[in-house]
Amino acid sequence: MKLSWLLNIDRRIIYLLVIVALGIPLFIDYSLAPAPMKTANSFYKAIEKIAPRGKIVLVAADWGPGTQAENEPQTAVAIEHLLRRRIPFALISNIPFAKPYLEQLPETVADRLEAETGEQWDYGQDWVNLGYRPGGSIMIQGMAKAKDLHEVLKTDAEGTAISELPLMHNVRTIEDVAMLVEVTGSVGVFNSWIQFFRNDKYVPAMVHGCTAITIPEAYIYYVSKQIVGLFEGVAGAAWYEELLSENYPKREKGSALQMMTALSFAHLLIIALIVLGNIGNLAAFMKNRRKQP
Amino acid sequence: MIGLELFSLQWFEIFCGGFCVLAIFSFLAKENPFYRIFEHLFIGISAAILIMEPIRTFLWPQALKPLLGMDRIPFPDGTYPEPYAMSYLLFLVPMGFGLLYYFILSPRHSWLAQLVIGFSLGVGAGLSFKGIIVEMTPQLTDSFRPLYVVGSFGESLNNIFFIFVLLTVFSYFFFSFKRSPNGLMVKSSWIGRTMMMGCFGAFFGATIMARMALLVERLQFMIAQWWPALSQLWR
Amino acid sequence: MTRLRNKLIAFFTFIGGLYFFLEYILPAHIGGLEFGKYHEQISLAVQLIGLMAIGLGLINIFRVHGVRILKLQGGWFNSFVLLLGLAFVLVLQLLDFRRSEQRSDLLLEVKNFSLFVNRVVLEYEQKQIDYRPRLDALIDRLGVLKTQVKNSSSLLATGKQLDSERTEAQFVRSAEGAASATEQLKGALWQNNYRETKKITLDQLALLQSVTQELLDLNYEASPARRWGNFVFNGFFTPLGSAMFSLLAFYIVSAAYRSFRFRSWEAVVLMIPALIVMLGQIPHGPLYVYSGLPEIRRWLLEYLNTPAFRAIFFGSAIAGLAMSIRIWLSLEKSPLNTEETKQ
Numbered sequence: 001m002k003l004s005w006l007l008n009i010d011r012r013i014i015y016l017l018v019i020v021a022l023g024i025p026l027f028i029d030y031s032l033a034p035a036p037m038k039t040a041n042s043f044y045k046a047i048e049k050i051a052p053r054g055k056i057v058l059v060a061a062d063w064g065p066g067t068q069a070e071n072e073p074q075t076a077v078a079i080e081h082l083l084r085r086r087i088p089f090a091l092i093s094n095i096p097f098a099k100p101y102l103e104q105l106p107e108t109v110a111d112r113l114e115a116e117t118g119e120q121w122d123y124g125q126d127w128v129n130l131g132y133r134p135g136g137s138i139m140i141q142g143m144a145k146a147k148d149l150h151e152v153l154k155t156d157a158e159g160t161a162i163s164e165l166p167l168m169h170n171v172r173t174i175e176d177v178a179m180l181v182e183v184t185g186s187v188g189v190f191n192s193w194i195q196f197f198r199n200d201k202y203v204p205a206m207v208h209g210c211t212a213i214t215i216p217e218a219y220i221y222y223v224s225k226q227i228v229g230l231f232e233g234v235a236g237a238a239w240y241e242e243l244l245s246e247n248y249p250k251r252e253k254g255s256a257l258q259m260m261t262a263l264s265f266a267h268l269l270i271i272a273l274i275v276l277g278n279i280g281n282l283a284a285f286m287k288n289r290r291k292q293p
Numbered sequence: 294m295i296g297l298e299l300f301s302l303q304w305f306e307i308f309c310g311g312f313c314v315l316a317i318f319s320f321l322a323k324e325n326p327f328y329r330i331f332e333h334l335f336i337g338i339s340a341a342i343l344i345m346e347p348i349r350t351f352l353w354p355q356a357l358k359p360l361l362g363m364d365r366i367p368f369p370d371g372t373y374p375e376p377y378a379m380s381y382l383l384f385l386v387p388m389g390f391g392l393l394y395y396f397i398l399s400p401r402h403s404w405l406a407q408l409v410i411g412f413s414l415g416v417g418a419g420l421s422f423k424g425i426i427v428e429m430t431p432q433l434t435d436s437f438r439p440l441y442v443v444g445s446f447g448e449s450l451n452n453i454f455f456i457f458v459l460l461t462v463f464s465y466f467f468f469s470f471k472r473s474p475n476g477l478m479v480k481s482s483w484i485g486r487t488m489m490m491g492c493f494g495a496f497f498g499a500t501i502m503a504r505m506a507l508l509v510e511r512l513q514f515m516i517a518q519w520w521p522a523l524s525q526l527w528r
Numbered sequence: 529m530t531r532l533r534n535k536l537i538a539f540f541t542f543i544g545g546l547y548f549f550l551e552y553i554l555p556a557h558i559g560g561l562e563f564g565k566y567h568e569q570i571s572l573a574v575q576l577i578g579l580m581a582i583g584l585g586l587i588n589i590f591r592v593h594g595v596r597i598l599k600l601q602g603g604w605f606n607s608f609v610l611l612l613g614l615a616f617v618l619v620l621q622l623l624d625f626r627r628s629e630q631r632s633d634l635l636l637e638v639k640n641f642s643l644f645v646n647r648v649v650l651e652y653e654q655k656q657i658d659y660r661p662r663l664d665a666l667i668d669r670l671g672v673l674k675t676q677v678k679n680s681s682s683l684l685a686t687g688k689q690l691d692s693e694r695t696e697a698q699f700v701r702s703a704e705g706a707a708s709a710t711e712q713l714k715g716a717l718w719q720n721n722y723r724e725t726k727k728i729t730l731d732q733l734a735l736l737q738s739v740t741q742e743l744l745d746l747n748y749e750a751s752p753a754r755r756w757g758n759f760v761f762n763g764f765f766t767p768l769g770s771a772m773f774s775l776l777a778f779y780i781v782s783a784a785y786r787s788f789r790f791r792s793w794e795a796v797v798l799m800i801p802a803l804i805v806m807l808g809q810i811p812h813g814p815l816y817v818y819s820g821l822p823e824i825r826r827w828l829l830e831y832l833n834t835p836a837f838r839a840i841f842f843g844s845a846i847a848g849l850a851m852s853i854r855i856w857l858s859l860e861k862s863p864l865n866t867e868e869t870k871q
Contacts (some may be wrong), residue, residue: 009785010324011615011778011782012321013352014778014781014785015321015778015781015782018508018777018778018781019512022505022508022509022512023512024518026509026512026513026516026517027516031811032811033811034811035808035810035811035821035822036822037605037809037822038310038826039826045525048406062554063428064769065765065767065768065770065773066507066767066769066770066772066773067507067773068507068510068766068769068770069507069509069510069511069770069774069793070506071504074382094344096342096346096347097339097765097769098762099346100758100761100762109728119684129352132346132499133348133350133351134346134347134350134351134575134579135351135575135578136421137424138416138420138571138574138575139571139575139648142567142568142571142572145564145567145568146568147568151568154354154355155354157350157633158628158631158745158748159354159628159629159631159632159635160635160741162634164639181741185503191424191428192424194427194428195423195424195425195427195428196420196423196424196427198427200556211474211506212499212500212501212502212503212504212506213499213500213502213503214499214502214503215499215805215829216492216495216496216829217837218835219829219830219833219834219837220432220834220838221432223435223830224431224434224435225430225431225435225836226428226431226432231505231638232809233502233503233809234502234506235498235502235507235809238811251814255513257811258513259509259510259513260809260811261505261811262509262512262513263502263505263506263509263809264810264811266505266777266781267505267806267807267809267810268501268810269781270501270781270784270785270806271803271806271807273781273784273785274784274785274799274803276785276790277785277786277789278789278790281789281790281791282790283718286634301851302755302759305759305763306758306761308758309763309764309767310731310762310763310764310766310767311767312833313763313764313767313768313771314617314767314771316771317693317771317772317775318766318771318775319665320775321775321778326606329603329606329607329767330606330609330774331851332768333606333607333610333613334605334609334610334612334762334764334768335607335611335765335768335769335772335773336610336613337610337611337612337613337614337617338613338614338617338760338764338765338768339765339769340585340586340610340614341613341616341618341621341808342617342621342765343585344582344583344585344586345617345618345621345622346624347579347582348579348582349621349625349628350693351579352576352579352582353625355572356572366633366636366637367669368640368642368643368647368662369644369662369665369666369669370644370661370662370665370666370859371665374640374643374644379666379861384573384576386573387572387573387574387577387580388576388577388580389578389639390577390580391576391577391578391579391580391581392580394573394580394581394584395584395587396582397584398587403531404537406541407533408536408537409536409540409577411537411538411540411541411544411858412540412541412543412544412577413544413578414541414578414855415540415541415543415544415545415546415855415856416544416545416548416574417540417545417852417855418544418545418853418855418856419544419545419546419547419548419549419852419856420545420548420850421848421849422548422549422552422553422849422852423551423552424846425845425849425852426552426849428614428845429841429845430827430832432838432841432842433842436835436838439659442721451831452817453598454831455834455835456833456835458831458835458836458839459835459836459838459839462835462836462839462844463839463843464842466839466840466843467809485836485839487793487794487797487836488799488831488832488836489836489840490794491800491801491828491832491833491836492799492801492832492833492836492837494797494798494799494800494801494802494805495605495801495802495804495805495828495829495832495833495835497784497798497802498801498802498803498804498806499805500780501547501780501781501784501802501806502775502805502809504773504774504776504780505777505780507770507773507774507776507777508772508774508777509779510770510774511774512772514725514767514770516760518696521645522760526738
């Protein structure tokens, strides 16, 4: 049997197979239990350690449409956990394209939780949106070294004075920030937070949500404990959803799980293609050997 | 999409979204004008957001508004809650200096723009001293691992392997010694290269997942939102 | 002359880095001097300098694409679409910006009413400044605000119509309540028995403030600029951005299929970790290959990937540090050097 065609499958057939492999689980709404992630467990434990209604958590959502697929579910599950535990948080971003997500995401999560639990979460009491802040490293260092954050930040994203927001009343310096949740697909932005969000006396605990492409890079910070928790792409968010569902049984399934199932089909397709390519390769090799005397 | 009104703004939002996705995916068949038009539209929108957001969120509220005294709203009788702070006039110094950037458009006076570009490069360099050292120090201390961990044979082996990989990869980039054929450095750097290949393999595996996630999200949108919205047309 | 310019550029480069370098290496306090005392102001100034360049991008876009359109060069229509998208979003953003500014200014004005009443009473007590024209001005202003809000009701979105109408009625009631309380305060001040009335007035103004915030939020969300801005973002920008990046998924599958072949030792070394990383994150279920894979994947990332990448990181970090010193001290031959550029 001639197997050399396996060496050169037309790219359009490959593209079609990709769409079919990803589309099937989405069409039939099929989802599997996610693979366990130790790094996401650490993330969960880190948030569990923070006292409710105490210091705030700063959520840096440094992402836009380009990495929305991975960073949005990560930010959503982190926000959900913070809201459930009544840990006040402030959203901020270094990326101008994040602005609409900063407005919509906490509202959407809070609405879902309100429908599930009957409790209420309010802007200004449970979370604030500090919006997009330009300046990169200088802005981050400016916040970290500020003697009064109210003076540095001045207003929230909608122009309301920081001093008017009940959640921010007692937040004056970096020492009032218990943790930084940094979610991004950009290594440069992540490095800026690692490098500059600290002062001489205090470094807040830091957890990170990265896109899968930067997992190997993010690991070096996880191993050195510069970050105490990590979301490894959408797989991390999917496992975190599982952890939340275990602890809050009434919780509805999120989209990360279904996404992860579709991704698994795609991975299996890739592995199958690699195997086929190698079979073709082997067949060509054998054929060449037979031709040679 | 239950409850989505046909031809409402939200319906058009989803309809246009799906249309954009199809336009971009048309590139997979071949390069075509349809794709190019939408690509340029994306660049135009991005540019507008990139220009306006820093003005809205920083330049106006933090500098221009206080400088022009417009952050003070008068009381009903025309008096002001507080007097104008003359210190805001100091903003004119960095703003004036920053305006030197525009001399880059003049071939004769472009050196004036180089003053401010140089200044910004200097700021970046000054910040990087702290940045690099703060970032690197914990990595360095974590790399000094005990080769023998009491009571844990596995941990000891892991640490030995860790140090082994670190040193062999280092040796690949180390050019201060003369490398004799079949010498220790040559062998070590060959192992280092192999270890790096393994590391890049892990990067590749992770990259596949990242790219796939983006596609899944778009397909999710097309299947769960766009198609139901579109099918409202003939329902 | 060129030499002098280069020295000047080198000087500015050095000055640029000096503060941030010293701020890191020097202790916070040297004797009685606090080194980072003006850190906030210096940071603000540096950010301002950088942001002034923002118009350059706009000028360049218009230069490149405007010329292409005017000369009807190849791809002129694409350039036209680019500028159209840019102009449309700029206009929407400006309108939205104006609306959001009006909202925050109005909110601040209403918030200041309480401050104003306190000040009027205090200045009457301490300096005998006539309170009547000042409180009349407040009553007049409350009347004007009531009309303004009625005029803006035409902008309300259909979805939130009921909410808005209810809040608007609440606003009108609280503005009338505040006006009547202020009127009573005037009378009470005349009788010199105003403590209780002043408290009632301040309470009414606080209520007005919270209702105003609610109403302005609703009106702002419903404003056309805001809704069309969201439409462009959700209907064009997000799908285009996501789709463009997701195109890479197709190419990476094709690349994996073509490159992972058992042709050499290196290809195998590259392939095995890639497969482990991929398989290690696959969910449980019928597709699951081996339950120990996530742990193997973690081990690989922690004990092979981390030291290998860390070694590369140390090298690049030290190189980065050396490069920073060279840039800071202008030792690096750079395109900024006008003498060299001219040569």
